[in-house]
Amino acid sequence: MSLQGQNIVIVGGSSGIGFETARLALQQGANVTIAGRSEEKLEKAKFHLIGNVWTVVADVTDETSVNQIFERLDQIDHVFIPAGGLSMGKILDTDPDEFRQGLEERIFGALYVVRAAVPKMPKHGSITLISGVRADRPIPGTTMTTVGVAAAEALTRSLALELAPIRVNAVAPGWTDTPLVSNVLGDNYDAVIRSVSEKIPVKRIGKSEEVAEAVIMLMNNGFINGEVLHIDGGERHVSAA
Numbered sequence: 001m002s003l004q005g006q007n008i009v010i011v012g013g014s015s016g017i018g019f020e021t022a023r024l025a026l027q028q029g030a031n032v033t034i035a036g037r038s039e040e041k042l043e044k045a046k047f048h049l050i051g052n053v054w055t056v057v058a059d060v061t062d063e064t065s066v067n068q069i070f071e072r073l074d075q076i077d078h079v080f081i082p083a084g085g086l087s088m089g090k091i092l093d094t095d096p097d098e099f100r101q102g103l104e105e106r107i108f109g110a111l112y113v114v115r116a117a118v119p120k121m122p123k124h125g126s127i128t129l130i131s132g133v134r135a136d137r138p139i140p141g142t143t144m145t146t147v148g149v150a151a152a153e154a155l156t157r158s159l160a161l162e163l164a165p166i167r168v169n170a171v172a173p174g175w176t177d178t179p180l181v182s183n184v185l186g187d188n189y190d191a192v193i194r195s196v197s198e199k200i201p202v203k204r205i206g207k208s209e210e211v212a213e214a215v216i217m218l219m220n221n222g223f224i225n226g227e228v229l230h231i232d233g234g235e236r237h238v239s240a241a
């Protein structure tokens with residue numbers, strides 16, 4: 001199995017899990033387009049990637065901007081959509097408008113990408129969405145993240161039928177060492193990671209490339225469809241007892 005010569009688009013490919021997926025796809029000989037909001041981050045990512053890489057500045061919450069990602073390409077074989085941040089804050093303490101961005105990214109963003117990409121996808125094409133362990137293991141203060149990633153899982157199952165024979169899957173990472181996590185935790189990074197690692201059955205958090213390997217597998221395996229693949233070291237099964 002190989003992605004040799006295939007066109008892959010990663011919306012949210014300039015950092016973390018998306019960047020590692022770009023790196024692995026390039027190793028398999030794919031042509032990779034990475035998109036994100038920051039031109040600086042995209043250029044930095046391109047500098048560190050080896051192979052056929054294109055960058056497009058785009059915000060997944062803006063349909064016109066999403067359409068521009070796909071304009072240059074006649075055929076798109078596989079799409080991965082890791083774009084998104086964390087929606088933090090307790091419902092009673094947070095202005096509801098602050099939660100809009102997360103839902104725009106995870107629900108409408110995914111729909112904009114699907115609408116732009118699918119008309120150019122061959123029968124063997126695939127789309128991979130991003131979920132997360134919070135879909136099954138909510139923690140107080142991240143309710144709207146839970147809602148967003150659970151919606152991604154619902155979209156996965158529904159789109160797998162609606163877009164057939166194009167396959168639609170999702171990866172659901174647990175704690176993964178990426179710039180998103182280090183930015184959110186700041187100075188508390190070491191203490192928090194030590195504490196959560198104790199609770200995860202494998203006793204550590206994940207690496208971006210471990211999630212990226214799963215995404216590449218989902219692109220390559222033509223019979224996995226409508227699936228949510230958990231890459232969380234077993235955190236989903238940890239009981240409070």
Ligand SMILES: NC(=O)c1ccc[n+]([C@@H]2O[C@H](COP(=O)([O-])OP(=O)(O)OC[C@H]3O[C@@H](n4cnc5c(N)ncnc54)[C@H](OP(=O)(O)O)[C@@H]3O)[C@@H](O)[C@H]2O)c1
Nearest residue numbers: 012014015016017036037038059060083084132176178180
């Ligand atoms: N790391 C974890 O522990 C973890 C666990 C579960 C799920 N996830 C999910 O996995 C995904 C990737 O996370 P990560 O940890 O790899 O984060 P990351 O390092 O911050 O990477 C996020 C990527 O998405 C892009 N992006 C963010 N918002 C965007 C938007 N509105 N439009 C277009 N691009 C956007 C970012 O570039 P710009 O900022 O320049 O736009 C960047 O390229 C996220 O959806 C995250 O919620 C992460």
